[in-house]
Amino acid sequence: MAEAISTVGFLLDILVLMFIVHLHRRKDDRTWVQKMGASMMCWFLICHAFMHLLQFLPEWDLPFINALLYESWGGADWVMTEKDVMGTIFEEGLWKAAILGFFATALIMPMPVVKNANYFKAGFVVLLVLFLWETYYTWGAPTSSEDYVMFWPIWSTLPSLMVLYMTYLAWNYLSSPEGAETRLESFTDRAGLFAVMGVILWCGKNWFDFMAMFSTGEMFYWDGGYENGGLYVVADLVNRFELGMMVFPLLVLSVGSIIYLKNRGSALLGGIIFTFLALGVVNHLIYGSESPDYGVVSIFVDEADFEASFSLLTHGTMQSLARPLIVLFLVIRFGMVQVGHAPKLSRAMTIMALAGAMSVVTEILQPMLGVPQLLSGFFLGALLAFEIERKIMAAMQPKEDEENPDWTLEGDTGDGLHRFVNIAIGTYLLLTLVMGYLIGYGVMLV
Amino acid sequence: MSDETLTEEIEEEVEESIMVDESQEVEANPSSEQESKNVFDATTPLSASEYLNPPERNWVLPTFLGMFVVYFGYYWFTYLGTL
Numbered sequence: 001m002a003e004a005i006s007t008v009g010f011l012l013d014i015l016v017l018m019f020i021v022h023l024h025r026r027k028d029d030r031t032w033v034q035k036m037g038a039s040m041m042c043w044f045l046i047c048h049a050f051m052h053l054l055q056f057l058p059e060w061d062l063p064f065i066n067a068l069l070y071e072s073w074g075g076a077d078w079v080m081t082e083k084d085v086m087g088t089i090f091e092e093g094l095w096k097a098a099i100l101g102f103f104a105t106a107l108i109m110p111m112p113v114v115k116n117a118n119y120f121k122a123g124f125v126v127l128l129v130l131f132l133w134e135t136y137y138t139w140g141a142p143t144s145s146e147d148y149v150m151f152w153p154i155w156s157t158l159p160s161l162m163v164l165y166m167t168y169l170a171w172n173y174l175s176s177p178e179g180a181e182t183r184l185e186s187f188t189d190r191a192g193l194f195a196v197m198g199v200i201l202w203c204g205k206n207w208f209d210f211m212a213m214f215s216t217g218e219m220f221y222w223d224g225g226y227e228n229g230g231l232y233v234v235a236d237l238v239n240r241f242e243l244g245m246m247v248f249p250l251l252v253l254s255v256g257s258i259i260y261l262k263n264r265g266s267a268l269l270g271g272i273i274f275t276f277l278a279l280g281v282v283n284h285l286i287y288g289s290e291s292p293d294y295g296v297v298s299i300f301v302d303e304a305d306f307e308a309s310f311s312l313l314t315h316g317t318m319q320s321l322a323r324p325l326i327v328l329f330l331v332i333r334f335g336m337v338q339v340g341h342a343p344k345l346s347r348a349m350t351i352m353a354l355a356g357a358m359s360v361v362t363e364i365l366q367p368m369l370g371v372p373q374l375l376s377g378f379f380l381g382a383l384l385a386f387e388i389e390r391k392i393m394a395a396m397q398p399k400e401d402e403e404n405p406d407w408t409l410e411g412d413t414g415d416g417l418h419r420f421v422n423i424a425i426g427t428y429l430l431l432t433l434v435m436g437y438l439i440g441y442g443v444m445l446v
Numbered sequence: 447m448s449d450e451t452l453t454e455e456i457e458e459e460v461e462e463s464i465m466v467d468e469s470q471e472v473e474a475n476p477s478s479e480q481e482s483k484n485v486f487d488a489t490t491p492l493s494a495s496e497y498l499n500p501p502e503r504n505w506v507l508p509t510f511l512g513m514f515v516v517y518f519g520y521y522w523f524t525y526l527g528t529l
Binding site for chain 1: 488489490491492494496497498500502503506507509510513514517518521522525
């Protein structure tokens with residue numbers, strides 16, 4: 001089952017990626033903000049697909065891939081999903097690029113917060129250099145030092161700050177009255193919608209552990225090295241902040257969804273939050289105050305095991321299935337691609353996404369509720385019979401009355417900034433691969 | 447009133463009306479400049495401080511910071527208690 005989720009997650013990533021790339025290459029009247037957003041979502045999907053790929057790649061037994069990603073420093077590991085140092089470094093690099101790309105999108109969608117392109121470029125380069133230094137720090141020569149403290153200072157902090165920023169935008173949106181009366185409100189509302197989806201994408205999988213907050217669950221109250229002083233204190237603060245920020249958005253969205261319900265009469269977000277909380281209670285009843293080891297669960301899952309199936313239904317589906325679907329929603333809703341170029345392909349994309357998601361959910365439900373996964377075929381038939389996919393696609397389209405200016409920047413054009421960011425990410429990934437080889441095979445920096 | 451006089455009066459009125467139109471066009475020029483300025487402004491990003499802290503709802507940022515402090519305060523003191 002774990003392989004099935006990874007496979008479907010991988011396929012969804014690739015399908016959505018190909019869909020975006022196909023439409024992204026068309027010439028149309030999109031603004032630079034929308035084009036850059038599409039590029040960043042592509043980087044995210046590439047990284048996410050690779051994460052799935054690493055889980056079942058060894059099964060294909062490809063000599064070159066095995067040598068490159070699984071065999072340095074002592075040969076292939078006994079667990080099929082365990083990478084070697086080079087594979088791990090490259091996967092980390094992909095994740096860091098995905099986070100940075102998503103953060104960049106949050107900063108420009110629908111309006112760039114940074115007005116000067118040079119500041120944007122400088123921040124981007126500084127963070128990428130810091131990421132490279134961090135790779136050296138966590139895998140290279142410093143690890144052999146007696147004073148070494150194991151933590152990711154940038155990889156832990158940056159996504160936490162990104163989530164904090166998006167949570168604030170979401171709070172701003174959810175607490176605003178219905179109907180944007182000013183130009184400013186119309187932009188902050190759209191930024192808030194992007195932020196709500198972004199926060200769910202990045203943090204949703206952790207919210208099922210929320211109930212552990214009220215006990216001494218190891219996820220939140222792990223005894224770090226705080227009492228050792230020095231760099232241990234910094235590492236502990238960074239780790240506490242990272243873990244705390246996984247759940248803080250849930251608190252804000254919970255309060256915000258009540259205000260949203262009061263102001264706008266929509267219970268959709270509140271219902272989603274309530275579902276997270278209800279599943280969190282069940283999760284707490286199953287695992288007590290401890291968080292399940294999702295890595296082990298996803299590898300050694302017993303298909304007849306309710307607990308393992310439940311973990312996959314919550315954490316696994318949020319990580320594997322929800323993310324590419326949320327990205328699909330974002331690129332269409334914010335006009336990052338225009339589906340009008342290929343209506344048939346867009347319809348097919350929606351059907352495939354829904355079919356993939358339903359098949360996995362029914363497969364997970366099978367051992368829990370005795371629901372045969374063959375039911376997914378009936379669900380798909382109902383979906384096609386009522387043409388629900390067309391309604392979904394129509395609902396995702398950008399609103400016609402939304403203002404969509406081609407923002408001007410100081411220092412460079414938006415297209416110039418877009419090009420620079422793409423080149424920077426590509427260069428960074430290449431350097432990460434080289435650094436992974438040098439460290440993984442003990443050539444240098446170790 | 448002779449035909450010639452009438453024609454002259456009509457020509458004078460037409461000239462006056464043309465002059466009035468021209469003066470209106472001259473007066474309209476500043477507004478067109480303003481419009482072009484507005485068009486330029488429409489593509490300039492809004493102030494980041496207003497974007498992130500809407501002036502008409504100045505309670506948004508303080509309440510968010512309040513939730514942040516309460517949440518991490520609870521988190522921190524509970525964490526210290528487990529050490």
